[in-house]
Structures are given as structure tokens and as C-alpha cells.
Amino acid sequence: MSEMVLYEKHGPVAVLTINNPPVNVFSPGVPEGIKAGLERGNADPEVKAFVLIGGGRSFIAGADVKTFNLPREQQPDMRGTIAKLEANPKPVVAAMHGNALGGGLEVAMGCHYRVASRALKVGQPEVKLGVIPGAGGTQRLPRVIPLQEALTMIVTGNPISAEKAHEFGLIDELIEGDLLEGAVQFAQRAGESGELPKIRDRDVKLDIPAHMFFNVATERVRKEARGLIAPLLCLEAVKGAVELPFDEGLQREGELFLQAQRSDQSRGLRHIFFAEREAAKINGVDRSVKPREIRSAGVLGAGTMGGGIAMNFANAGIPVTIYEANAENLERGLATIRRNYENTAKKGRLTLEQVEERMALIRGTLSFEDLADADYVIEAVFEDMNVKREVFGRLDAVCKPGAILASNTSTLDVNEIARATSRPEQVLGMHFFSPANVMKLLEIVRPDKVDDQTLVTSVQLAKTLGKVGVVVGVCDGFVGNRMINQYGREAQQMVEEGASPRQVDDAMHALGLPMGPFEMSDMAGLDIGYAIRQRQAQEAGREKSDTFMDRIVEAGRKGQKTGAGVYSYANGRTPEVDPVAEQIIQDSRAEKGVEPRELTQEEITKRLVYQLVNEGAKILEEGIAQRASDIDVIYVYGYGFPASRGGPMHYAETVGLENVLADIKEFHEQHGDTWKPAPLLERLVREGKTFRDALSAQPSAVS
Structure with missing residues (x-):
């Protein structure tokens, strides 16, 4: 028996417990253990069922994604295991809790019966990694639950609850109380009957008007x-379940799985899957360091960002106090939070009772001293250094010893902010992205002390x-905004040369981004970029920045919030080309003597993506980012770069770093020093290496 699958008898029932923590993925050793357990129980006349x-917190959370790139013969034998379960002469009951996802659900469907705890989630999320279910999921699920429901689960990858699965017939019985005890009792009854189910899932015939169904489904998908x-x-594989005998459909599923697995899109999605997990590791920090417990929080500022941050704490069940100096602003901020909830x-994602529970965790105050007992204050x-320093000086005086003080600054020097306190070792940046209660990315800025x-x-x-x-270092804009500054500057430069904002944005749509640079700027508020450009101009010794974007802001157009920016928003949030902005652009070109050209x-x-890549390479070499994959995570979760492209650094490797560098050198000759190639990029190309190899220049990750 494999140590990954434990065997023990409960009377006439043999219990096979998968022991592959933390979530029992289907790794090498698991299939061998299941098969050995079946053989042992089948050879024992006292065993009547399985x-x-x-073990632990889950049934089987899915296939081991780490094995996807292995040769087929080296991958865990999931199909063979399922076939063994399905053909077993004694009843096998899958007892599911936690998650039964992807391969986990496929294994369960190979069993003769399925029981579950009510907290179970079941699903086929393979599509979210750019692949399809590859061990019979597209063939068995449509035979077990209604075809439309099966297709929706497989195509979207979204899980369903145990109650819904029971309603559909995917689960035979919901167990109240101890799952193992209930499952053993169920298996004992099945074993005593001496009969397997009359019809195996694989033998179910699907009799539907397939042509009409799949025509409609194909158009929707x-x-x-x-x-x-x-x-x-996924749709094509499910179609095979309807039109082909089971074994032929299974063969077709396998062919489609390999087609998906070998695609650049799947490689990009799997890259992000692993990159997100890698981002949690902190270079140079020993894994023995344990986090403090955060029981309460404080937030300074009840505006859009402060309110969104406070909602995050309430959503997590952590009481939070919001400080605001102005009573009217505080009242408005709390009203906005309630309206958001x-x-x-109204969309059915919260109950009214949950709204009240979360609002009860949020307390507004006009007294700075009410932050004194908070464990964590943001x-x-x-966004002004003098304001930040003053605030942190006051926090340092008021907050209890040991409280962590964090700044939500998006660009400013967190080292300087920390110096305004007597506790720089407990000060850092926590850069949330707007809207803070929605966006998943959080840059954790690591100052020196x-x-x-x-x-x-x-x-x-x-x-x-x-x-x-994602942990990042201190520099102007950290990782995300430092890179987006180059991206936005290049977008503006191309408009100066003759492109329209619409052309630039549409190019990014074609790449898969939901918004282009000008649409994104309008949504964020053009006054934010304006303030940054003016600060940077003054720091560079210039009187002011004077681009066409500056002129658009100075004309009172600050984006969606004022109804006009680069685009107009007469019809809500839909950007429409605006003749006023177009005229400002044309006037700016004319003053500078620019003859517009076609791009x-x-x-x-x-030019947009390679600016990200080139700046990302500089950031990586400076140690501002711990690893190239961290940059990809930041751009996927914070800026809408398509996960199927794997982020800008992975995308560059897909194109070929040597090809990217060749284009950057050409742009350097044409457009000057804003295109000077990053030394790291040049070195990697020269040595035939990738961005992953750049880790060797940084401290080892030990946590």
C-alpha cells in the first residue's frame, strides 16, 4: 500500500483514505494506493464494500498540475484508476467533503455511489487552466446530471454546492454529522444488498435533439x-458524449485535452496558476517567522479607497474603525459602503442579514484616538509626502506598541514615510488597487527597515x-505603476505621432485586455496621472508637464467621474470618441510641428507591451521584484493583462526574448533613450537564458 492511501476496515467496509495533504491532489502514489487498496479488499471475503x-480538509482537489508537462506515461494514471473503480466487483462509495474538483470529481464519478457533507463544492474547473476535463469528465457528467447543467459546469469551470449536486443526482445522499460514519453505513447497506447499480454512469444513453442544442450552445460559448x-x-468534447459511444467519446476527449494542453493559452494560464502561489514566498525571510494575529483594524480616510479597504476587513470578519476628520465626508463614506453592500x-451575492453583519463591523469616528487599540492601521x-509624514507621526504617537502601520501610497517613498515614526520596523506599504473591495491585487511594499x-x-x-x-521593493511607483507609467507615456507618444486614442485602446483589446491605456486612465481619473506628471516634472527641474493629456485635464476633463476625459461618457460608462479631446490632441501636435502618420x-x-517588458527587466535586475513571475501576477490581477497570455514577462518569453530585444533596439534607434534596452534583457539573450534564470542574482526564497 502507498502511504498516500491508507487502508483500514470498519466491519465489512474497507476504508481507503487519501493522505496527500494539504488538499489531496491526484499526485503520483495516489493511483497506486487506490488500486492496491481495492485489490486488498477484494481479496478479503469479509469486505463487502469500500x-x-x-483525509484532512478535502476529498480530491483535482489533478496535480505539476505533472501536466510530464510525458503521458509518467503522469498519474487517473483514467486507469477510474476504470478500476468503475469495474470493481464490490460497491465503492465516494465520501466527499471540502472540494471535489476536476480529477477529484472524475474519480468520484468512477465510483458506484457518492455521498457528501453539505459544505462540499464540486466542479470541473480545468477550463480555467486552459484545458478540458481529461479523465472522462466531459463524458460522465452529462450522463449523470442534466446536459445543460453539465455543459455550464464544464465550460465555465464554476463549482456548485452539495445541495445542488444532490438535486441534480450527482450525489446520492447528503450526510448529516460525521461523514466517515455515514459513508460506512451507506456502504454497508450497499454491500449487504450484494448488487452494484443496475446502470453504470458510462452506460447511460443521452437521447436529445443534439443538432439544435449544440448550435445554440456553440453560439453562446x-x-x-x-x-x-x-x-x-469543452463544448466539442461534451458533444462527443451525446453523439458517440462512451469509449469513442472518451478517446475524443483525450485528443481534445492534448490539443488544449499544448496551446500557448494553457501554458499562460498554468504559468499564472503557479506564479500566484510562488508570489506568497518572501525572499530572505525564514519560514519559522510566524504572523501576528490581527483582531482589529483602522483605516484613515473614508473616501473611495479608504471605504473599499474597510470593506475588505469587514468581509473577512475583522472589526474596522474608519477615521475621517470631516463629519460630512465620514457620513458620505459610510453611506457609500452601505450602498455598495x-x-x-440585490445581485443575490449577499443576504440582507449579511449586509447588516458587515456594516456592524465598520465603525466611523472623528476622533484620531479611536485608532489606539487597532492591530493594523492603513x-x-x-497622495502627498508632507501629508503622509504628518499622518504617520500622529499614528506613531497614538497607536499601541506592536501595531503595524501601513500606507496605501501608490508611488511615494515608503522609507521616508517610515522615518516619520519611531517604529520603522513596523511600517510598510499596502498598495490596494481601485476599487479596493473588488480588485484582487495588493502590492506589499517592503521598505529597508x-x-x-x-x-x-x-x-x-x-x-x-x-x-x-505580491511583495515589492521601494521605488517611484513600485512595480505596477512604475511600469504603467512607461506604458502610458508610450501610448501618449503614439497619439502625438498620429495614432488616435481609439486605435491604441483597440490594439490592447485585440491582445485580450478589457481596457486600453486611455480607457483605463479615464476610469481611474486623469487627475491622478496629472498630479504624478507635475510632481515628476518639478523633481526634474522643469516648471510643469505640458502634454495633450495635461491639457485635457486642465480643460476640466478628468475622466468618467466628470463625464468627459479622453472620451466622453454621455451614456454612462461607455467611452465615446469626443471631438473636444480630438481637437486638443490636434492642437498639441500642431504646436509641436508634428506631421501625423499612420501606425x-x-x-x-x-510598443506598449515591450515597454512593460523592458521596464520589468530593469525592475527585476534592481531587485524591486523578487521574480519575473511576480511581475506577471501584478499585471494580470492589477491591470487586466490576460491570464491566457501569462502576463507581460511570460508573453515576451513566448514571443522569444531575442525577438523582443531586436524590436526594442529598433525602437531605440527610432525613438531615443526611452527605449534603451534593459541590461538584464541583453544579458539573458546573450547567454540564451530566460527571465526565470534571473532569480540567480537574488537572495534565495526560504519561506
């Missing part, structure tokens, strides 16, 4: 897939708040 259950191939391959309730005040426990606590807090936390979509795409 229970297959997961194609529209919702937005250029992704895996949802369409009530709108969520400021979200005006912050201690390891503060850093580890902040990384853990990001998880608690449901964020993807191709290919040039626009390269």
Missing part, C-alpha cells in the same frame, strides 16, 4: 469565450482579505 474518502479556445474544446445583495489619505514578522503578517493578511499579495496595430501592440 469507502473512498479524503463562442461569444462568452472571448478568444479562449478551451471553452470551445446593498447593491451586492492610511488612505491624499521593516522587520520580518511585520512582512509575514502583511502577506498573511492579504490572504485573509482575499487578495493576491499599424502591430506597431502599437509591440
